[in-house]
Amino acid sequence: MVLIIVTLALKKSTGLQWILSGLTVGSIYALMAMGFSVIFSSTRVINFAQGEFSMLGGMLMYTFSNRAGIPALYSFILSVLIVTLIGAGFERLVIHPLKKPSVITIILITIGLSIFFRAAAKWIWGTDTLAIAPFSGDKPFKLLGATLVPQSLWIFGFTLLTVVLMFIFFNRTILGKGMRAAAENPEAATLVGVSPPATSLVAWTIAAALGASAGIIIAPIKFVSFDVGVMLGLKGFASAILGGLGYAPGAVVGGLSLGVLETIVAGVFPSGYKDAVAFLVLVIVLLLRPQGILGRQEKLE
Amino acid sequence: MLRVEKVSTFYGNIQALRDVTLRARRGRITTIIGANGAGKTTLLRTILGLTQARHGHVFFEDEEITKLPPERIVRMGISQVPQGRQIFSELSVEDNLQLGAYVRRFKDRAEIQRDKEFVFELFPVLYDRRRQTAGTLSGGEQQMLAIARALMSRPKLLLLDEPSMGLAPKVIQSIFKTLFELHEKGLTILIVEQDAKIALEASDYCYVMRTGKIALEGSAKELLENEEVKRIYLG
Secondary structure: OHHHHHHHHHOHHHHHHHHHHHHHHHHHHHHHHHHHHHHHHHHOOOOOOHHHHHHHHHHHHHHHHHHOOOOHHHHHHHHHHHHHHHHHHHHHHHHOOOOOOOHHHHHHHHHHHHHHHHHHHHHHHOOOOEOOOOEOEOOOEEEOOEEEOHHHHHHHHHHHHHHHHHHHHHHHOHHHHHHHHHHHOHHHHHHOOOOHHHHHHHHHHHHHHHHHHHHHHHHHHHOEOOOHHHHHHHHHHHHHHHHOOOOHHHHHHHHHHHHHHHHHHHHHOOHHHHHHHHHHHHHHHHHHOOOOOOOOOOOOO | OEEEEEEEEEEOOEEEEEEEEEEEOOOOEEEEEEOOOOOHHHHHHHHHOOOOOOEEEEEEOOEEOOOOOHHHHHHHOEEEEOOOOOOOOOOEHHHHHHHHOHHHOOOOHHHHHHHHHHHHHHOHHHHHOOOOEHHHOOHHHHHHHHHHHHHOOOOOEEEEEOOOOOOOHHHHHHHHHHHHHHHHOOOEEEEEEOOHHHHHHHOOEEEEEEOOEEEEEEEHHHHHHOHHHHHHOOO
């Protein structure tokens, strides 16, 4: 926040430009971070394959819309649907059959899964960087003196819609409340009949859908290739840690902050340092405020 | 209604329950007393499937439930008020109650609403605080919420683990008064209690546990007059 105000004061239009670009990538990080959060809060597992869901989403979008010529909207729905099924199927076929696996086992499995997805993508789509057409033209327009591409608006709109839907799900539906209960106290949740396997399945399904949509809507700006998932995943993870892991509003705050911070750093310093920001933030947050900006201290019993 | 037959439960290599056999009869209040670490909580956990029994069987209404997952057992009509209350402190009182009815979520919305009104009548203070986060309630109110939540699944059998723990005598009295009211309405109740006096006065039939075994059993009247019980548990 302070950073945003300082930047605005120093350089009015450039500052605004940075912030708007920052919020664009930040929205993507926020979607990724929500994916991490939802799986973490219901299963205490960090899903290191979260980034690969985005990569797969982008790749499928490319195949459907650029290769097969299916209209963007249908390609989008189809791609998200397929990745969501992959996520849910993975939970059912690989994680569910394990009898009381330790958290570290599942984390290792997700690392293996991410390597597998990357190799499979390389095999199917090759190593080229692929471009996807923006959803509605690429003619930039001016907003308060800053230049924006229309895709940014899609990203803002979609992220906002997702945040609202997530809020409704977790606060207004019995299934969502059950998931929050399970996140807070798994055993008490079991006692009222919330089944842990079902919670885990729902979490993986939501995370895969979030990851895929993030990967697709960013693709027209950042391109897509077999290895985009690594960086997107790590940025999303850093955002989740920054905002407070396991807490949905934290994911949004963390994602947007990281996006803006990164863009400002890229503007002030040589842009090669940009990616280092996320990791620097990760280290600093873990050292100084491990529960994140909005997170609460984990209760140890 | 509930039959536990020769159940043995282990934590790793440590045996927590040894051939425990007991019954909770329909329409009665049954209590289990015993010192800390006697295995009372483990027994409740085993009944609900939170901890697996290594040997022995648990039957509920003549159906074996030994190996069923907890959520299935809850659906069959057993509900537990866990030790330390374990309410969802970040959710509102009303959400806690709604989650209590989680197993019935796909049917009878109107009935759930009626049950909510019923528990609000039982514990009017919960109605006053229905929009508050459950974590802001006092200890006694949290215990009431835990009981109310357990009732929302419409149990045939209610298990309570140390309902008096950490509460003032007056609050304990009012909670037991409510339990009697529920009992009069036909609910079968099984209470685990460290405070033997409260437990014996409340119950029809009582088991005494010691180091994972049932050491004594009998009607509450018999046990109240038993020399050993008097000496060890009633002080």
